[in-house]
Amino acid sequence: MAYIDFCLLFKGAIYRQDLIGRFEVGLSAGSRDFSLYKVLAPNNLTYDARDKRYFQTDTFVPLFEHDPRRTLVKLANDISDGFDAIGDIHFPVESASSLNIPDIYVVAKLVQAIVNNKAVSVIYTSLSSGSGARELVPHSIVDNGQRWHVRAFDRKTGSFRDFVLTRISKVTLKANPALSEQSLADEAWQRKIALEVVPHPKNINHPTAIELDYGMEEGVLHLEVRAAMAGYLLRRWNVDCTKHASLRTGEYQLWLRNQETLENTDNLAIAPGYIGEEKRYE
Structure with missing residues (x-):
């Protein structure tokens, strides 16, 4: 059930076959696990008969505690303890730990957006402009050695930038982004x-x-x-x-x-002694 809970939280959905394949159980055993999960957390998931998949509901509350620091570290190193879906989630998590711990719900929504190729609306607090609404298209999560941030296309500035996870709140999934907003268009990343x-x-x-x-x-x-x-x-x-x-x-x-x-590389204002490049860190 921890696996079901993890998939719903971080992927937003889970197929019955995901559970069966991960734990090599029969169809009846997998069905029993979903039935038990629904008994324990009836408001956490809904079944789409056409898609044959369970989806996270708007009232979802995790049945298990998922530690954000451990989850991010495991994502960065593709490590699974068998009770999560780390091995099923594939997107860049770059490591350059951290003194801060991001909110697990913020991390989960951003992972959902990356896995499902969605844009998000967020409230972001920056050093330069304070708190405000932003629309981002995230594609990777990064450990820069001091803190975690998400690499995303920022619709406000029309450019790819880095956003500190602990400064993000109220994440809402939106529609699929344009190709020009996705990771392949991020020249500095590629x-x-x-x-x-x-x-x-x-x-x-x-x-x-x-x-x-x-x-x-x-x-x-x-x-x-x-x-x-x-x-x-x-x-x-x-x-x-x-x-x-x-x-x-x-x-x-x-x-x-x-x-x-x-030369022609962004975000070098933080490089010791380097002069002459525009800072691109929010």
Whole structure:
């Protein structure tokens, strides 16, 4: 029943065959589980005979407690304990933990939107404009090393941006989005850039130690990351992104040797020492 509850919460629907296939039970056993769930939570699901699927109702209240931090971590690593539907949910959950814990209902609605390719209306509170209504088309959930956010097309600005999960409330599913609002149109998400990270040439006296720490080959760590994620990674690792390795404090043990690779990349205001790119973080 925990599996049924999880599917209803995070996917918005469940087929009887989903339960049968996951636990390799017979049709009669699967039917009994759904019947018992309906006895325990009669207002949580409704059956669509034409679609042959159970759907979450507007009055749905989870029968089980689903911890948001554990759920997000399991989604990020495609880990299932057998009682959830992690293995059945496939969409990008990028990791660059977190000090904050997002609301489980907000996470669930966003996952539903991503899995079912829906837009959402939300109330979002930003640092620049305060609280207000937004229409978003989410496609991925990201752990940037400090907090969780959702990557989405923002209809207000007409661009793809990052929205902090804990600043989102009152999520409502809407109609299917246009192709131009979906993940394949997110150039910064689809484009990969190559980073060449080396021991800081001015702050490190014994670079071999750093090379060993990061498994560098011939003194260089080669990384390929999504352009949309580059700023988060560089900030998390305190990589000096100045052209001439000019950040001279001990926290900067790494330097980005090929700074030019960041050209035409958004969200670099958070990259240590990098100058000249527009910030795209809400």
